Amino acid sequence: MSWNEQSTASSDLITLSNVINGQAVPATTAETVEVIDPRSEQPVALCPLSGQEDVDAAYQAAQEAFASWRLTTPEERQALLLALADAVEAHADELVAAQQRDTGQLAEAIRAEEVLVGASQLRFFAGAARIHSGLASGEYAQGANSQIRREPIGVVGQIVPWNYPLLMLIWKVGPALAAGNTVVLKPSASTPLSATVFARIANEILPPGVFNLILGSGATGRLLSSHPTPALVALTGSVRAGSDLAEQAARNVVRVHLELGGKAPVIVFADADIESAAEGIAAGGLFNAGQDCTAATRVLVEASIAEEFTQALVRHAQALRTGPIPEEEAFYGPLNNERHFKAVSDIVDARPAHAQLLTGGHRVGETGYYYAPTVISGLRQDDDLIQTEVFGPVLTVQEFTSDDEALAMANGVDYALASSIWTADHRRVLRFSRDLDFGCVWVNTHILLVAEMPHGGYKRSGYGKDLSVYGVEDYTRIKHVMSAL
Structure with a gap:
């Protein structure tokens, strides 16, 4: 059956398989968890x-494949990654249908922002495989x-999250393979479907064992990160998950690559184009239901325009609809799962008395984890809604009321992934670009990403870079070779 045809009757549910050494392999454990469509629940x-035996088998396959894969030339790896990119595009309909069933995202958003962008990024990594650089050979000792x-x-x-399952997979797999590594990857247990399709496609192109897929929960992820085989473990996820992974990996002195979320400040000055800023920030904060670590959710606005700007922001947010409505009328889909829906609802419902709920703050519809566009003002810097x-x-x-206050508020959180500033003052742009303590600073825009530029933050947002040549370099090691003359 295709993903469009599968029955949702419990007796008809398929049990997904791992992909190890180029073959679909049932897990050795009998335990399973239901994958829920967040639109229908x-x-x-x-x-x-998956358990220890499954993880052991995947790592053994990857280790055996590495012996030959590491000796492939950059040109050979490029050709295979280009073929993989073409295959991702060719299977776009299947990937979209699979992923929509476990994320509930809008189909066109998956196609445009994950399948097509992901294929483009694979092509970038294919090119990056051939441009490694370093210090020139020379005589540094007599x-x-x-x-x-x-x-x-x-x-x-590698462990990837549920907010952009296919795109986050490509961000991890692309640079690792381009650099000549082999991979064992685990998707989220709530969103494994597009990963299983990708694994099948990839193993029709790549040599057996180069890309292996292990399915499972957080416990399975801990088996991956605590295993003695990997030379590096990479994760995109929560701070708690990243801290746990780093602790597990440290016992084997294994390198770690972490992208752990954000709390992006969006600083709007009085000289900004208010309507344009409000429209862009509303879209940047609500895209993918705000399930984006770079989302424009923490808006700081100069007091002299605060009332006018906030009214515009509320108006634009209310225009971006969600719910069990025709997709062409919706801007975003549901939250990913019941637990997350409850967490979002709880933190909004627990807002302090001094906060003002300007719009939203409630479920949309009776079925599905849809949450209304929500804008809250009157918050203080130490409130949970600002810090969490x-x-x-x-x-x-x-x-x-001042540049210094804006900087202090912007930097006054534990996250440091992304930020933006909205102003017409070039000198202010230069100062804030220097002083904002975030891995990315956007100017008069927000949430745009390109394959050629790095993505990654500081502080509790983690360390290491995705995308760009820096992302590929993170999957390499440096060796010094000295020869007597």
Whole structure:
């Protein structure tokens, strides 16, 4: 059956399989968890909770494949990644249908922002495989020549989240394979469907064992991160998950690559184009139901325009609809799962008495995890809604009166992934670009990403870079070779 045809009756649910050494392999454990469509709240598949034997087998396959994969030339790896990109595009309909059943995202958003963008990013990584650079060979000691080798680091374990399942997979797999590593990857147990399709496609192109897929829960992820085989473990996820992974990996002195979320400040000055800023910020905060670590959710606005701007922001947010409505009328779909829906609802419902709920703050419809566009003002810097990553369609508004105060408020959180500034003052742009403590600073825009530029933050947002040549370099190691003359 295709993903469009599968029955949702519990007796008809398929149990998904791992993909190890190029073959679909049932998990050795009998335990499963239901994969729920967040639009209907009905199960659509069963995800196995893979155990130690499964993880061991996947890592063994990756280790064996690495012996030959690491010796492939950049040109050979490029050709295979280009073929993989073409295959992702060719299977776009299947990937979209699969992913929509476990994320509830709008079909056209999956197609445009994950399948097509993901294929484009695979093509970038294919090119990046051929442009490694380093110090020139030379004589740095009398009678000896030195050169630098940039090498793949080995087998890589990777864990990706549920907010953009296919795109986050490509962000991890693309640079790892381009650099000559082999991969064992685990998707979220709530969104494994597009990963299973990708694994099948990839293993029709790549040599067996180069890309392996393990399905399971957080416990399975801990087996991946605590295993002695990988040379690096990469995760995109929560701070708690990242901290746990780093602790597990540290026991084997394994390198870690973490992208752990954000709480992006969006600073709007009085000289900004108010309507344009309000429209862009509403879209940047509500896209994908706010389930984006770079979402424009923490709005800081200069006091002299605060009332006018906030009214415009509320108006634009209310125009971006969600719910069990025709897709062409919706801007975003449901929150991913019941637990997350409750967490978003709880933090909004627990807002302090001094906060003003300007719009939203409630469920939309009777079925599905749809949450209304929400704007809250009157908050203080130490409120949970300011300090905690909500990861939902919730925008907060705070006022400031000076550049220094705006910077202090913007930097006054534990996250440091992305930020934006909205102003016509070039000198202010230069100062804020320097002083904002975030891995990305957008100017008069928000949430745009390109393959050529790095993505990654500081502080509790983690370390390491996705995308760009820096992302590929993160999956390499440096070796010094010195020869006597």
